[in-house]
Amino acid sequence: MLLTGRAALTADDATATALLNCLVREVCAPEQQVWRDGGRLVVRLPRAGVMLRAALARPPAGPVYRLGPPYEEHREGAWIAAAWDRLADLVAGELELATGRANPEFLTQVGDSRGALAAILDARAEPGPGGLPAAIARYVESEQDLVAGHRFHPSPKSRQGAPSVWLRYAPETRSRFRPHWLAVRDDLVAGEGDGEAFAALEALAPPAPPGTRLLPAHPWQLSLLAERPVLRDALAQGLVTDLGPAGPEAVVTSSVRTVYVPAADLFCKFSLDVRITNCVRKNAWYELSGAVALNRLLGPLFEPGTLLAEPAYRSVGLADRRLHEGLGVILRQGVGGLPGTPLLAGALAAPYGSTLAGLPALGTPDGALAWWDAYVAQLAPPALRAYLDHGVVLEPHLQNVLVCVDGDGMPVRAVFRDLEGTKLTAGRWDRETAGLPRRVREALTYDPDRGWNRVVYCLVVNHLAEIAATVADLHPALERVMWDQARRHFAFAPDAPELRALLAGVPIPAKANLRARWARSADRAATYVDVPNPLAPPAPSLN
Template sequence: MLLTEPVLTADDATATALLNCLVREVCGPEQQVWADGGRLVLRLPWAGVVLRTGLARPPVGPTYRLTAPYEEQREDAWIPASWDRLADLVAGELELATGRPNPEFLAQVGDSHGALTAILAARGEPADEPYLADEPYIASEQSLVAGHRFHPSPKARQGEPDEWLRYAPETRSRFRPHWLAVPDELVAEEGDPSAFTTLQGYGPPPPPGHKTLPVHPWQLSLLSHRPVLRRALAEGAVRDLGPSGVEAVPTSSVRTVYLPEADVFCKFSLDVRITNCVRKNAWYELSGAMALNRLLPRPFLNATFLSEPAYRTLALADLHLYEGLGVILREGVKSLPGTPLLAGALADPYGTLLAKLPAMATPEGAHAWWNAYVAHVAPPVLHAFLDHGIVLEPHLQNVLICVDAEGMPVHAAFRDLEGTKLTAGRWDLAHLPARVAEALTYAPDQGWNRVVYCLLVNHLAETAAAVADLHPSLELWRTARDHFAAHDAHPQVRALLAGVPLPAKANLRTRWARSADRVASYVSAPNPLALPL
């Protein structure tokens, strides 16, 4: 079972994330990483600084399990390297390597550390184990306390903690959405109108000639200063109906919330920076979600795409309000087979969800679990891209794994049409506005990199690492290889099976360059699917 019992602190989680980024994006590509007994040593090639960290176990695939202590070499001695010292070293190395400073970087790492400190204090003592809780799906959504292991500021969140802690999934929060009544002539919407009609039954009733618009309370507070909205509320053109009678549960993405009673998700447009990006529903993303919802085939190779049937917003003379109050509805999870669990919760090295699945109790059960897991996740993603030109984004926060009573995977559900794209040249999008079509497409190489990164590097490699934490002797990647070999008629898959390096999204370098996620750069990572020559 677990070789070490992970204990989460803000200091260690921040240090580990920074070192993971260094290994993947800086030291690894320059061949400046090597194992030394139970430690990993890395040299910053431009600064010449040598660091080392503990290793929980030998690596499985392209990912390490780094542990304290974190140390820096000074002459012949090793001294402790705090998280903020590591942040300084990373900033210095990247400035030397790129020739460009980034005055925001250290503040963002510090904000992430501060946010995690506040989250841990607010979360308090561990609740019942997620799988044994009354609501295992919700518990899994709210369990990602440390966040992305390969991001320099995984918990960076715009605003002060007292503004957002009450809405943070990591604190196991629940809140009541706010509702506005909007005159029919000021409503902008697309998609299936019955989706909002159903949701309307869970909020305050609108006056005649009006429709209701659910709003995130944090979002409303951030927009309350907009003159156009203030005037519309003061004059009664838009009416404030107050909070709803049903609770919303924030999911791992923060801005998407689940209403269990209605079994529907609301993807709100907070328009705040979370981790790397400003999260909002731009006008072309609102329309793009509806276009994709119409185009994507369902059902799809024994998997589920959670549909996004409608959006609604307020059409006043303020684009910021139009986008800021736009909400996309997403279908719920109660019709899925088995018990849905967030994939990220299963792979979380600080969590206990995977270890609580009965199927994971023995090596044989764990191997069968992994085989079923890959069988449900990988083929639909490969089939979508290779045969249909659909670029899914199956990272750990975008996939739900449905399990049976023993915890065995029986189904996979993919979500979030914002990340889903179409391969340019394979779809006729001439009927769409140019900006909408542009946002919906990737060039073929760009799409393949995104698919391989999300599926293999972000998702399966991290899940394999979590399985190996419990049963380190298992041979996992030969089993996974069989599910990829079924698609070896395609040259891209043959190249994967031949062992070409994997594209790993360079979150550290992207943050340093202050680039949009869509144009993120990639570095090469070892390919665990390769057989020994």
């Protein structure tokens, strides 16, 4: 059985793996109900008393287990096969016992995610048409390679609506579409930031009628808003003109609602009133304003090309907040000016992908160690310095980081993106944010402890641990060596107590996605569980 992350993907196995990953991390391991049995991992549900087991590729070095089929349940003295839906039932029963609360939505969400992945696998196309520079084509492919989704989420592909509606807009099916254009009367255009930032996009769109400005819209979102009375009246009165789909194609990126327009080298982050995984993906009014405010505040702190700018947003100023938010689009800097070939970090860690394995630098153990050293050097210090030096909480998780590589695949720059998850620590930015509306300030702020937990989780658990495990899929003997090597990139500020604690080996926080789904809590309110710290110093030898 192949457990290197290159096995053929099935919706059943991917769903089972995600459920077991969550169960181990958030329920069984914290209660010391996990143990190895040869090449298998055995887990006991602490309250239900049920024992399960799965194949284990190798002993973990830190918080990442590499689990795979067969998945089995111990019943009446024997191990029998446990299908994904049986595992979902067992997980739900354990969580109900642990919390004293039921969640009638949970099994439906898991089933929807499994069904969505099956539909994606059936519809996944070959790479799209050519015509793009080689580096941009590889970048686009990386954005659309996250087929199985988050390995530590119980319903990573859960999407609201029928596949017949959303498959045409799914990144995993390598979707492209032309934006739908609206012309909005000048006095009804809402927006902030650099209005000229839209010029490159507007130049490729149909001409705006006199006295109007152009507004790109996501076709799916526009269909969801089509029956809003205020929008229907505005169209009937000529306040808004529907120009239809036009201009160059947009490529759907991993977030679904954000698209890349290669011809303009710009991203459009659209609102989408659809629940995807955890959240309805709309641009709330305070997030629209907050993106522009953060762009203004943070731009001077980062070297060019390390934080993708979000210089402006545009929407309609009609008397309907849902329209203002639902048609709001945030413009983001493109990738054309980045060095080498930008790749989505999530694609490098995709357990069923081939992006990382295709990099020449990883062909030998020595090359893999050099690659990892360069990777950590580009990613970790900038993310940590942003917090320690400036009180800026980046979210350097796998979907928020692009890694630029040279011709051999060696990392030459890490690029952070998406200001929605970026926060400012309370007390450090009070003067600079004093003029912002209260709700905008609240949305931009974390207390220091919460901010640090977010940085460490995203950087170490969500990101580096997954990359290290994927490299170890290629070279299994390296995983422990890689973490020993990584320590020096966390030792740049010896007076920082946060870094000293990390390097001393304190347990580190991992976001509890399973428990958050069970509690039906917002992503911002998600709790954390402690997991083993792979940066802990090597155990002393007794010889």
